Amino acid sequence: MDNIFEVKDLSYQVGEKRILKNISLNIKRGKYVTFVGPSGSGKSTLMRILASMISASSGEALFNGKHISSYEPTKYRQRVSYAFQQPTLFGKTIRENLEFPYEVRGEEFDEAQVVKLLKYVNLDESYIDKSVNDVSGGEKQRIALLRNLIFKPEVLITDEVTTGLDSDNKEIIHSILNKFNQDDGLTILRVTHDDSEIEQSTDKITIKNGEVI
Ligand SMILES: Nc1ncnc2c1ncn2[C@@H]1O[C@H](COP(=O)(O)OP(=O)(O)OP(=O)(O)O)[C@@H](O)[C@H]1O
Numbered sequence: 436m437d438n439i440f441e442v443k444d445l446s447y448q449v450g451e452k453r454i455l456k457n458i459s460l461n462i463k464r465g466k467y468v469t470f471v472g473p474s475g476s477g478k479s480t481l482m483r484i485l486a487s488m489i490s491a492s493s494g495e496a497l498f499n500g501k502h503i504s505s506y507e508p509t510k511y512r513q514r515v516s517y518a519f520q521q522p523t524l525f526g527k528t529i530r531e532n533l534e535f536p537y538e539v540r541g542e543e544f545d546e547a548q549v550v551k552l553l554k555y556v557n558l559d560e561s562y563i564d565k566s567v568n569d570v571s572g573g574e575k576q577r578i579a580l581l582r583n584l585i586f587k588p589e590v591l592i593t594d595e596v597t598t599g600l601d602s603d604n605k606e607i608i609h610s611i612l613n614k615f616n617q618d619d620g621l622t623i624l625r626v627t628h629d630d631s632e633i634e635q636s637t638d639k640i641t642i643k644n645g646e647v648i
Pocket residue numbers: 449452454472473474475476477478479480481
């Protein structure tokens with residue numbers, strides 16, 4: 436298997452504060468890797484660098500063998516998609532949110548495809564025309580994740596996406612992520628503090644005090 440990410444001697448500093456210190460790691464394509472470590476250890480900062488939202492202060496971060504900074508950012512984010520702990524649904528309806536990935540790619544909305552995807556996260560087609568104000572927190576997270584996955588990225592970064600959700604919602608999210616990982620070879624980088632998620636992960640990277648340990 437080849438490396439989708441190669442990180443070499445990467446550091447990130449804000450003023451005098453060294454947030455990431457000489458991080459080196461490789462992520463193989465198709466893996467489901469869990470990042471663990473104490474609060475404030477630098478996990479989200481590393482994810483933001485890999486998602487091309489911020490740049491490292493020094494060292495290298497390669498995606499498919501090329502520097503992340505050499506990719507056009509909008510195109511890059513279609514290939515490496517970031518799902519946040521607090522998802523934001525914009526506009527008035529769920530439809531607007533699910534149409535958006537088609538719009539940015541200049542493609543026509545494929546309602547049948549979206550209905551099929553909604554079923555994967557236990558939502559029926561009536562959700563398409565619901566108001567963004569009429570869905571629960573767990574439903575919001577499931578819809579936001581679908582928005583990341585309609586056009587399959589190569590990598591999905593999930594940054595504490597199940598935090599605060601009940602076990603049913605967690606279960607649904609685990610099952611769709613496992614499905615995309617196993618059936619489609621989606622590489623997943625997951626940040627979590629959830630004990631059962633940590634226990635179930637086979638590939639774990641621990642970040643402590645800005646370092647890989
Ligand atoms: N732009 C910034 N300026 C100053 N400090 C920052 C900046 N970005 C992050 N930090 C600090 O860097 C440290 C690491 O933050 P980060 O969010 O990466 O940690 P984390 O491991 O993801 O934490 P958590 O598990 O609580 O989400 C924290 O102390 C944070 O306050």
